[in-house]
Amino acid sequence: MMTRCDCARAETLAGAIALDEADETQRDMYRAHLATCGRCRSNLGGERAIERVMATVAGARDAERWEPELRAASMRPRARYPVWRWIAAVAAVAVLAVGVRAMERHPAAATVAQRGTATEQAVARAVAALNTQTAPRREHEAESLTFASPGSGSMALALHLDGRAQGRCVVTKSSGNRVLDETVCRAALRTLSTRH
Amino acid sequence: MRRPAVVKPMEDVYPGAAPAAIARARAESLVLEYQVKLTRYLRRMVGDAEVALDLSQDVFLSAFRMLQADPRRELTAGWLYRAATNAAISFLRRKKVLRMLPLDRDVDRGAWRVDERSAASVDLQGALAQLPPQQSAALLLTSYVGYSSAEAAELLGTTSDAIRQRVCRAMRVLRTVMSEES
Ligand SMILES: [Zn+2]
Numbered sequence: 001m002m003t004r005c006d007c008a009r010a011e012t013l014a015g016a017i018a019l020d021e022a023d024e025t026q027r028d029m030y031r032a033h034l035a036t037c038g039r040c041r042s043n044l045g046g047e048r049a050i051e052r053v054m055a056t057v058a059g060a061r062d063a064e065r066w067e068p069e070l071r072a073a074s075m076r077p078r079a080r081y082p083v084w085r086w087i088a089a090v091a092a093v094a095v096l097a098v099g100v101r102a103m104e105r106h107p108a109a110a111t112v113a114q115r116g117t118a119t120e121q122a123v124a125r126a127v128a129a130l131n132t133q134t135a136p137r138r139e140h141e142a143e144s145l146t147f148a149s150p151g152s153g154s155m156a157l158a159l160h161l162d163g164r165a166q167g168r169c170v171v172t173k174s175s176g177n178r179v180l181d182e183t184v185c186r187a188a189l190r191t192l193s194t195r196h
Numbered sequence: 197m198r199r200p201a202v203v204k205p206m207e208d209v210y211p212g213a214a215p216a217a218i219a220r221a222r223a224e225s226l227v228l229e230y231q232v233k234l235t236r237y238l239r240r241m242v243g244d245a246e247v248a249l250d251l252s253q254d255v256f257l258s259a260f261r262m263l264q265a266d267p268r269r270e271l272t273a274g275w276l277y278r279a280a281t282n283a284a285i286s287f288l289r290r291k292k293v294l295r296m297l298p299l300d301r302d303v304d305r306g307a308w309r310v311d312e313r314s315a316a317s318v319d320l321q322g323a324l325a326q327l328p329p330q331q332s333a334a335l336l337l338t339s340y341v342g343y344s345s346a347e348a349a350e351l352l353g354t355t356s357d358a359i360r361q362r363v364c365r366a367m368r369v370l371r372t373v374m375s376e377e378s
Contacts, residue, residue: 015360059316
């Protein structure tokens with residue numbers, strides 16, 4: 001007959017197994033407990049049973065498609081808290097401030113953004129956004145770039161650059177205009193590689 | 197197992213920028229990087245998309261205020277998840293609802309319908325609806341978000357063994373939910 005203490009220990013071991021954190025010694029201890037305790041055997045189950053149950057959590061996570069966007073949500077007609085609108089304004093100001101600072105350093109981009117076509121403006125914004133990103137880069141890692149695209153919502157790019165400044169770009173969130181997306185993506189990648 | 201990245205302190209990232217600009221830029225990048233992950237976690241915790249969006253908004257707002265007060269303050273992903281967990285738990289207590297999802301596993305509510313309705317997702321949500329919030333948080337922070345039991349323990353102010361035990365108890369409920377179906 002097992003004591004309560006042993007069964008409590010078995011729960012901890014089962015949790016470690018569930019999280020794939022148990023070493024062989026711990027797994028042996030768990031097996032030994034199950035061999036002598038019918039209650040834990042039926043309540044907690046063996047290692048395979050634990051893994052099967054836990055696969056549900058990973059499965060749910062990996063199947064998830066919901067892409068909540070706080071700024072988009074702030075446009076909901078019925079906001080629960082007025083604060084939604086406030087942070088949307090803060091975020092807009094933040095984007096604007098970053099963009100303007102970048103354009104001060106890059107007058108050409110500013111000129112294009114003021115006078116250019118929608119495509120030129122989008123490219124200028126992407127380049128301006130890139131120029132504000134001064135975080136150190138690591139080779140072979142993607143750089144992600146999210147910015148507002150004029151008249152067509154926001155666009156997100158993932159720019160991958162390898163050691164020889166060869167790269168590829170992926171549109172991770174489309175502005176809804178494929179030609180524009182591709183043009184902006186290529187332009188941003190060119191900028192990135194010349195600065196590499 | 198996927199691990200949430202740690203937000204690096206930004207001392208070197210924005211050299212020479214004004215403190216207010218650093219605060220804004222850091223708050224902005226936190227939102228861009230974590231809004232999806234954090235709001236998904238919150239929706240699992242509270243079982244309602246609208247509430248999750250509101251709570252998530254509150255968390256980012258307090259992060260923004262902290263950065264306004266001290267633009268160079270270190271703000272980790274862990275801080276966001278701790279704040280989100282506390283927000284979810286106090287919401288659940290405040291509203292005196294265990295979970296907003298009905299226990300009969302009919303998840304055809306407007307708030308939940310935005311999601312895929314995979315069997316795994318429905319099972320998980322069915323189990324979460326029955327769990328005490330601390331067990332939900334332990335299960336989600338580890339196997340859903342990707343923290344180790346030691347990291348989750350630090351977030352929730354408890355021990356690694358306590359997290360493992362909560363995960364085990366959550367797993368038992370999940371197992372019951374799954375076997376009810378088959
Ligand atoms: Zn036992």
